Amino acid sequence: xxxxxxxxxxxxxxxxxxLQSVGAVLFASIAVIPLGWLADRMDRRLLLxxxxxxxxxxxxxxxxxxxxxxxxxxxxxxxxxxAGLSPIVFAxxxxxFSEQRRIxxxxxxxxxxxxxxxxxxxxxxxxxxHIGLLxxxxxxxxxxxxSWRLVFFVVAVPGPIIALAIRMIRLNKQPRAIRGAAGRQTxxxxxxxxxxxxxxxxxxxAVFVPFGLALLAASAVFTWMPVILARKFGLSPGAVGTGxxxxxxxxxxxxxAVAAAAATYLRxxxxxxxxxxxxQMGYFIYALLAPLYFLARTPGETFLIATIxxxxxxxxxxxxxxxxxxxxxxxxxxxxxxISTVVATIFQMVSPLLVGLLSDHVxxxxxxxxxxxxxxxxxxxxxxxxxLRLAEKQIFATVENVRARSIAG
Numbered sequence: 001x002x003x004x005x006x007x008x009x010x011x012x013x014x015x016x017x018x019l020q021s022v023g024a025v026l027f028a029s030i031a032v033i034p035l036g037w038l039a040d041r042m043d044r045r046l047l048l049x050x051x052x053x054x055x056x057x058x059x060x061x062x063x064x065x066x067x068x069x070x071x072x073x074x075x076x077x078x079x080x081x082x083a084g085l086s087p088i089v090f091a092x093x094x095x096x097f098s099e100q101r102r103i104x105x106x107x108x109x110x111x112x113x114x115x116x117x118x119x120x121x122x123x124x125x126x127x128x129x130h131i132g133l134l135x136x137x138x139x140x141x142x143x144x145x146x147s148w149r150l151v152f153f154v155v156a157v158p159g160p161i162i163a164l165a166i167r168m169i170r171l172n173k174q175p176r177a178i179r180g181a182a183g184r185q186t187x188x189x190x191x192x193x194x195x196x197x198x199x200x201x202x203x204x205x206a207v208f209v210p211f212g213l214a215l216l217a218a219s220a221v222f223t224w225m226p227v228i229l230a231r232k233f234g235l236s237p238g239a240v241g242t243g244x245x246x247x248x249x250x251x252x253x254x255x256x257a258v259a260a261a262a263a264t265y266l267r268x269x270x271x272x273x274x275x276x277x278x279x280q281m282g283y284f285i286y287a288l289l290a291p292l293y294f295l296a297r298t299p300g301e302t303f304l305i306a307t308i309x310x311x312x313x314x315x316x317x318x319x320x321x322x323x324x325x326x327x328x329x330x331x332x333x334x335x336x337x338x339i340s341t342v343v344a345t346i347f348q349m350v351s352p353l354l355v356g357l358l359s360d361h362v363x364x365x366x367x368x369x370x371x372x373x374x375x376x377x378x379x380x381x382x383x384x385x386x387x388l389r390l391a392e393k394q395i396f397a398t399v400e401n402v403r404a405r406s407i408a409g
Contacts, residue, residue, distance in 0.1 A: 114252040272323075
């Protein structure tokens with residue numbers, strides 16, 4: 001979608017990067033704190049359904065954009081709608097599953113989000129290429145007949161249906177709002193969260209910052225890869241979406257399968273450090289693969305590198321939600337996930353904008369966008385692996401302390 005938007009709305013790479021960083025990520029980081037607070041105090045099904053409705057309206061409004069600022073406003077609303085997903089779902093999972101089943105539940109949810117992104121990318125690419133078939137069915141207006149506008153409208157349609165389905169989910173436990181109203185849940189005191197963060201800040205820093213750097217590096221590559229492929233090889237949106245969607249799906253499936261097998265085999269030996277060590281291994285290999293994009297001479301070679309890199313990145317990150325859950329006491333988990341999301345989104349916000357600025361003002365040659373992406377991705381992913389390696393003892397001590405307190409309580 002980036003290339004048609006750039007052409008029709010006369011956007012620069014910096015503006016496209018800011019849409020994905022300042023627009024989506026910044027406003028998501030602002031919205032996630034109140035959403036995390038609400039996730040501990042109301043029916044999470046209702047809150048999640050409302051987030052999806054907001055997201056659907058924002059997607060549709062993107063199709064009505066007339067320039068950069070109207071598109072930025074719509075993307076900001078879209079980011080706010082997306083912000084609640086992780087804190088709501090990941091805070092809910094530990095309350096519904098035992099510790100052994102919780103790992104599997106996290107893994108399934110993580111797999112679904114990754115595969116959904118890959119399938120969505122493929123569908124979006126095909127939609128951009130074939131949406132013109134719907135042109136005769138819509139009014140003759142500049143705001144509806146351009147293909148990318150029609151794609152936004154079509155993508156927004158399933159939102160209300162999904163929201164209704166989520167609202168009808170039956171939980172094994174009463175919604176938190178009901179339990180609180182019945183007097184069986186004591187509201188969390190802000191001082192308790194502050195005391196926890198002050199006591200365990202080293203371990204929290206050692207997990208959140210590497211995870212944020214990894215997201216920054218991955219975003220530097222895959223956010224811009226559709227534009228890179230279109231410029232370097234002249235691929236159509238359909239070809240780009242199908243190729244990258246396939247790379248995301250197949251790479252993710254392979255990476256998740258390897259990560260699951262590795263975690264099962266290594267957990268008896270590594271224990272609570274299993275996600276830490278698997279992540280640092282994945283980050284290191286991901287960094288080494290990034291420069292290989294310079295050697296790719298065909299779209300097929302680029303898709304192959306992307307598939308391997310995606311598999312390693314997704315596999316390395318797949319157990320991180322379990323680690324974040326292990327770091328936080330149960331009564332603080334909703335807000336803790338909200339804070340982790342804010343930290344991650346700050347890193348994601350920097351990535352597209354930084355790559356866009358480097359492409360516009362430093363690496364201005366034909367392959368400048370690819371150079372900027374790799375220059376950002378390589379050191380960030382390498383630093384993420386190094387920080388995790390150096391902080392293993394501190395992370396392990398905090399996880400064991402939280403677990404001991406949970407057993408004692």
